[in-house]
Amino acid sequence: MPSFPAFFRNILLSWIVFSPSRFGLSSTLKKSFSSFMGIVNYAGMGTLSWKSMISYHIQNERLEEARRLFDEITSPDVYLYTMMIARYSRSQRLDDALELFCKMPVRDVASWNSMMKGCLDCGNLVIARKLFDEIPERNVISWTTILNGFLQFGKIEMAEVLFHKMPWRDTAAWNSMIFGYCSNGRIEDALKLFEEMPSRNVISWTTMIGGLDQYGMSGEALSLFQEMQDSGLIIPTASTYSSALTACANIPALDQGVQLHAHLVKLGYVFDAFISTSLITFYANCKQIENSHKIFQENLHMNVVMWTALITGYGLNSKYEEALVVFNDMIKVGIVPNQSTFTSTLYSCSGLEALDRGKMIHAQAVKLGLDFDVFVGNSLVVMYSKCGNIDDAVVLFNKMSKRNIVSWNSIIVGCAQHGYAIQALKFFDQMVHEEIHPDEITYIGLLTACSHSRMLDKAMHFFEKLNQDKSIVVKLEHYACMVDVFGRCGKLEEAEEFIRNMPVKANSMVWLALLSACRVHANLEVAKRAAQYVFDLEPHNSAAYILLSNLCASASRWNDVSQIRGMMKQKGIVKNPGCSWVTMKGSRHEFLCGDRSHPLSEKIYQKMDFLGGKLKELGYVPDRSFALHDVEDEQKEVILSYHSERLAIGFGLVTTVEGSTIRVMKNLRVCGDCHSAIKLIAKIIGREIIVRDSSRFHHFRNGNCSCGDYW
DNA sequence: TTAGGGTTAG
Numbered sequence: 001m002p003s004f005p006a007f008f009r010n011i012l013l014s015w016i017v018f019s020p021s022r023f024g025l026s027s028t029l030k031k032s033f034s035s036f037m038g039i040v041n042y043a044g045m046g047t048l049s050w051k052s053m054i055s056y057h058i059q060n061e062r063l064e065e066a067r068r069l070f071d072e073i074t075s076p077d078v079y080l081y082t083m084m085i086a087r088y089s090r091s092q093r094l095d096d097a098l099e100l101f102c103k104m105p106v107r108d109v110a111s112w113n114s115m116m117k118g119c120l121d122c123g124n125l126v127i128a129r130k131l132f133d134e135i136p137e138r139n140v141i142s143w144t145t146i147l148n149g150f151l152q153f154g155k156i157e158m159a160e161v162l163f164h165k166m167p168w169r170d171t172a173a174w175n176s177m178i179f180g181y182c183s184n185g186r187i188e189d190a191l192k193l194f195e196e197m198p199s200r201n202v203i204s205w206t207t208m209i210g211g212l213d214q215y216g217m218s219g220e221a222l223s224l225f226q227e228m229q230d231s232g233l234i235i236p237t238a239s240t241y242s243s244a245l246t247a248c249a250n251i252p253a254l255d256q257g258v259q260l261h262a263h264l265v266k267l268g269y270v271f272d273a274f275i276s277t278s279l280i281t282f283y284a285n286c287k288q289i290e291n292s293h294k295i296f297q298e299n300l301h302m303n304v305v306m307w308t309a310l311i312t313g314y315g316l317n318s319k320y321e322e323a324l325v326v327f328n329d330m331i332k333v334g335i336v337p338n339q340s341t342f343t344s345t346l347y348s349c350s351g352l353e354a355l356d357r358g359k360m361i362h363a364q365a366v367k368l369g370l371d372f373d374v375f376v377g378n379s380l381v382v383m384y385s386k387c388g389n390i391d392d393a394v395v396l397f398n399k400m401s402k403r404n405i406v407s408w409n410s411i412i413v414g415c416a417q418h419g420y421a422i423q424a425l426k427f428f429d430q431m432v433h434e435e436i437h438p439d440e441i442t443y444i445g446l447l448t449a450c451s452h453s454r455m456l457d458k459a460m461h462f463f464e465k466l467n468q469d470k471s472i473v474v475k476l477e478h479y480a481c482m483v484d485v486f487g488r489c490g491k492l493e494e495a496e497e498f499i500r501n502m503p504v505k506a507n508s509m510v511w512l513a514l515l516s517a518c519r520v521h522a523n524l525e526v527a528k529r530a531a532q533y534v535f536d537l538e539p540h541n542s543a544a545y546i547l548l549s550n551l552c553a554s555a556s557r558w559n560d561v562s563q564i565r566g567m568m569k570q571k572g573i574v575k576n577p578g579c580s581w582v583t584m585k586g587s588r589h590e591f592l593c594g595d596r597s598h599p600l601s602e603k604i605y606q607k608m609d610f611l612g613g614k615l616k617e618l619g620y621v622p623d624r625s626f627a628l629h630d631v632e633d634e635q636k637e638v639i640l641s642y643h644s645e646r647l648a649i650g651f652g653l654v655t656t657v658e659g660s661t662i663r664v665m666k667n668l669r670v671c672g673d674c675h676s677a678i679k680l681i682a683k684i685i686g687r688e689i690i691v692r693d694s695s696r697f698h699h700f701r702n703g704n705c706s707c708g709d710y711w
Numbered sequence: 712t713t714a715g716g717g718t719t720a721g
Contacts, residue, residue, distance in 0.1 A: 273719070
């Protein structure tokens with residue numbers, strides 16, 4: 001029993017802290033105080049009143065206050081000790097929790113269990129195990145707690161042994177083991193337990209539905225949900241509906257999801273944060289982003305997860321600008337973004353190729369100390385690389401303290417697309433050295449690197465390794481990469497032979513790789529065969545028509561060109577016009593060939609004409625074969641000089657400061673004549689020009705290009 | 712809210 005002055009001191013302290021004039025008097029506080037006054041009146045203190053006061057402090061995160069009151073009690077009971085221990089553990093204060101646990105004169109099984117759980121929450125499995133071994137009388141909760149501890153630390157086999165050793169198992173124990181199997185990808189074992197268990201509750205069903213969905217068996221997850229509904233024995237909770245909706249999103253199953261949505265409206269569940277978020281993702285995955293937005297707007301309590309779901313949804317629907325608007329709105333209303341928010345937002349920056357905005361988002365992540373998160377780091381590497389800044393991507397990658405397979409793939413693919421083949425292979429060696437096992441994406445990156453640098457032997461070596469690795473399924477993309485390598489190395493017959501010997505039927509992507517090579521090597525004979533395959537497989541794919549038509553145009557076979565154009569017209573196939581753009585201060589400046597619509601056109605054309613003169617002085621002769629129109633030679637030169645990529649470069653030149661890098665994006669492949677001209681332009685202006693075309697990045701520096709004139 | 716089991720974004 002504490003002395004009265006000490007007691008009054010605490011009341012006074014509480015009174016100051018809870019000053020009604022500052023905070024208002026909540027109902028809980030009123031209750032707490034009336035119990036206090038009761039104690040004073042009776043001049044004695046029941047433990048119950050101490051409990052309510054301490055628990056009030058605990059509820060309001062005032063752990064120090066709670067501890068001060070706790071220390072005033074001469075002999076706190078087991079309940080109070082346990083409450084303090086649990087709270088310290090939840091606040092990651094394991095030392096304080098253990099100190100109290102050691103001080104306890106008497107312990108019951110709940111206090112042992114709480115301490116054990118506390119150790120697990122604070123990441124200490126060793127002490128948790130020791131405690132488990134020392135518990136005088138374990139109950140089913142003790143067993144389940146340590147079982148979950150093993151699972152939490154990825155020790156599935158130990159959990160399995162423990163589960164079978166348990167003297168008695170209740171439904172919660174079965175549920176834990178099922179969850180353990182699901183989260184370790186052992187779906188068959190999970191299903192077996194689910195079948196075997198003596199009785200299932202709603203948690204068992206929800207665990208199994210979620211497990212199947214996460215394993216990629218979303219259809220089976222929905223069937224199980226239906227089975228549960230049909231049984232009529234289980235009432236689903238918000239969690240169950242949330243899992244079912246996620247399964248609908250992953251399939252995606254629009255009709256079933258919409259039905260479920262209607263049902264949830266009737267049940268009044270639509271304002272549940274988890275359900276709303278699942279609905280946002282569901283509609284976004286079903287390409288109905290307007291519905292996602294509607295659900296988002298109808299929600300009053302929007303949390304960071306819900307905001308992130310909407311940002312992700314816009315990104316998934318290629319509405320990158322909208323995603324960035326949502327991100328800015330979120331910041332405006334004071335929601336603090338987390339790792340996932342940055343990952344999704346950076347994805348949209350990559351989609352927009354908006355380096356300036358990507359850098360701003362990066363700065364915000366740094367401010368919040370989230371730039372070292374592995375997901376954010378990966379997104380940053382991808383963003384810098386896709387926005388044309390591979391050097392910064394490499395710097396960031398090297399600084400990453402934690403890396404996973406996605407990190408390695410991102411940097412290897414990035415280097416490959418920028419033509420930094422040696423760098424890509426070096427990263428691969430480093431990855432192998434660090435015992436990270438490559439996956440299918442890694443091989444795509446490696447083969448692309450080899451292709452862009454014409455390293456046939458290396459490519460064959462990697463392709464062989466890929467085929468030997470039984471953990472990887474060789475996909476059509478890998479075959480297409482190999483065809484690309486053969487093609488770029490001028491080995492068109494070998495490429496055709498390779499396609500014919502493939503164990504799976506080639507798709508149009510594979511034949512298009514061959515056709516592109518034919519375009520580079522001006523081989524009309526093979527091109528016609530390859531194009532025919534694409535025409536048969538995908539009659540409306542415009543790429544094959546364009547490639548073949550360009551090839552005929554380069555050979556001045558104008559009759560063939562008009563025949564192909566006639567076929568395109570007949571089939572209603574429209575060629576995408578060549579378009580180049582520069583993203584600056586959040587705006588995209590687009591240019592078409594010969595375009596004069598930009599407000600700065602006059603300046604741009606002046607600059608290009610000036611450079612045209614300089615180019616001629618350096619001995620540049622336009623390669624007329626790239627002007628793919630049946631017009632007079634002089635006219636061809638004019639068309640070439642004003643190709644969209646050159647106008648975009650001209651815009652970069654008139655709007656940026658001396659010495660800075662110019663970054664241009666193009667929807668089609670950069671034309672060969674422009675390629676020669678841009679190399680010289682880079683030399684004349686003494687600046688680096690980076691052009692991302694439909695297949696790769698070109699770094700033009702001092703008269704050379706990183707692609708080695710081959711792309 | 713003195714102890715164990717299932718849910719949302721990436």
